[in-house]
Amino acid sequence: MKIGLSYDLKDSVAAGQEQPEDALEEYDSMETVDALKAAIEAKGHSVVKLGGGREFLRRVLSEEVDFVFNISEGLGSYRSREAQVPSVLEMLNIPYSGADPQCLSVCLDKHLTKKLVSLEGVPTPRWSVIDRANVKSVDWVSLPSPAFVKPVWEGSSKGIRLNSLVRDPRQIQSTVTHLLKQYHQPVLVEEYISGQEVTVGVVGNSPPRLVGIMGVVPRQKDADFVYSLEVKRDYENLVDYECPAKLDKVVLNNIEKYALKTFQVLECRDFSRIDFRISADGTPYFLEINPLAGLNPRSSDLIIMAKLIGLTYNGLIGSILDAALKRLEQ
Ligand SMILES: Nc1ncnc2c1ncn2[C@@H]1O[C@H](COP(=O)(O)OP(=O)(O)O)[C@@H](O)[C@H]1O
Ligand SMILES: [Mg+2]
Known part of the structure; x- marks a missing residue:
């Protein structure tokens, strides 16, 4: 089979200004892409690198691949960013590895x-979601203590630091306020396990x-x-x-x-x-x-x-x- 590899590299994604220091944490390296290419070739397939973003769009239209092995994280800070590449592949009727857009978005x-x-x-830790709209009316004292505070739609430990574990209402409030500002998305406050x-x-x-x-x-x-x-x-x-x-x-x-x-x-x-x-x-x-x-x-x-x-x-x-x-x- 001719298999395409879709991925987003740290080097090719531009971090916008005012982005947190860990904005590119989820993106991949050429080391990963080359290792995947070798592993797929070892199964007897030919592999073409499709890349991500606009480069992916151009290449997927010109390369005529039979299947795509997808590790693309998607672009932007949208909560459905991981669904971007699988959605395009579905539009083009090209089969691919891994979950579908709906699963990835959820x-x-x-x-x-x-x-x-x-x-x-x-079982999952008790939780509340705080966003810009409700932050003023939160009853901080009613939240679990100790609590764990994290952005609601990130991965790769983005926004998760040594100070994510918080022990009193005042600390919870200050960490939540900081994350709301830095990550432009709601914040999850969970019971700390x-x-x-x-x-x-x-x-x-x-x-x-x-x-x-x-x-x-x-x-x-x-x-x-x-x-x-x-x-x-x-x-x-x-x-x-x-x-x-x-x-x-x-x-x-x-x-x-x-x-x-x-x-x-x-x-x-x-x-x-x-x-x-x-x-x-x-x-x-x-x-x-x-x-x-x-x-x-x-x-x-x-x-x-x-x-x-x-x-x-x-x-x-x-x-x-x-x-x-x-x-x-x-
Ligand atoms: N409710 C929690 N209680 C204790 N530790 C937590 C809790 N939530 C997250 N953590 C810690 O933070 C790490 C990263 O959180 P996780 O939800 O896995 O986010 P990510 O998508 O960034 O991996 C976990 O592996 C764990 O060590
Ligand atoms: Mg995790």
């Missing part, structure tokens, strides 16, 4: 996602299967550990990863049940990565799902997880591609 919005999964019985952090990889469709349940463990024991931007940028020095996470069998079974439920409720396809925090009583709390999980060959959680269970980069990418192609045959 999953980037943590508020909508939490509503859907909680309706299906998946102290406890083991895990991230779960899922690959396949009918049925989807777990890649693993990976624990993210701070090197320095810290009850207030947050997998923040600062930590993700220096993960090699600050965290250890273990797969499977060192948890009780019953807890691991519950994480598996909730991860697969989440994947199915949100109608993900081919692959995803889902984050949970496990409270002291062993309840896995759903934090968020990444239907377009990062695929960097060194630093992405899903790839680190795959390597810990003995799966190579090419092996994992191959299984995502196989899942997509099999789905399209049905």
Whole structure:
């Protein structure tokens, strides 16, 4: 097959003025694109780089690809930015890997996602949404304490810093006000779940299967550990990863049940990565799902997880591609 690769590189996306310092955090590097290209070629396909934005539009019209392997994050700070490329591909009737525009749009919005999964019985931290319209009437004292404060439609830990964990109403108010101003979107105030952090990889469709349940463990024991931007940028020095996470069998079974439920409720396809925090009583709390999980060959959680269970980069990418192609045959 002739397979196109769609992606947005950090180098080719312009950060607007007055953007936060982490504005380009979600975008990819040529290292990821080259690794993906090699992995897809190893399956016997030819690969053309389509890029993103206008370059993608020009190339997808001229290249006549049979299929697109999509990792495009989309442009702008729109909550449906990840749906941009899949929507164009649907318009052109070109099949592609991963979730569809509807799923990608919902999953980037943590508020909508939490509503859907909680309706299906998946535990998620209690939350409120604060936007510019209601910020003046918030009863700060009624919010959970300690709380975790984050922008509602970001990923890659954008807007998540060491000060996202807040302990009193005044601190909540000042962090919320700061985030509203910096990120131009509503802010989620969640109950803070102290406890083991895990991230779960899922690959396949009918049925989807777990890649693993990976624990993210701070090197320095810290009850207030947050997998923040600062930590993700220096993960090699600050965290250890273990797969499977060192948890009780019953807890691991519950994480598996909730991860697969989440994947199915949100109608993900081919692959995803889902984050949970496990409270002291062993309840896995759903934090968020990444239907377009990062695929960097060194630093992405899903790839680190795959390597810990003995799966190579090419092996994992191959299984995502196989899942997509099999789905399209049905
Ligand atoms: N309610 C919460 N309780 C405890 N920690 C949280 C909570 N929400 C987020 N975190 C911490 O912040 C990190 C990033 O949050 P997450 O919702 O996964 O956003 P992102 O899309 O940026 O990855 C999590 O991995 C976790 O360490
Ligand atoms: Mg996350």
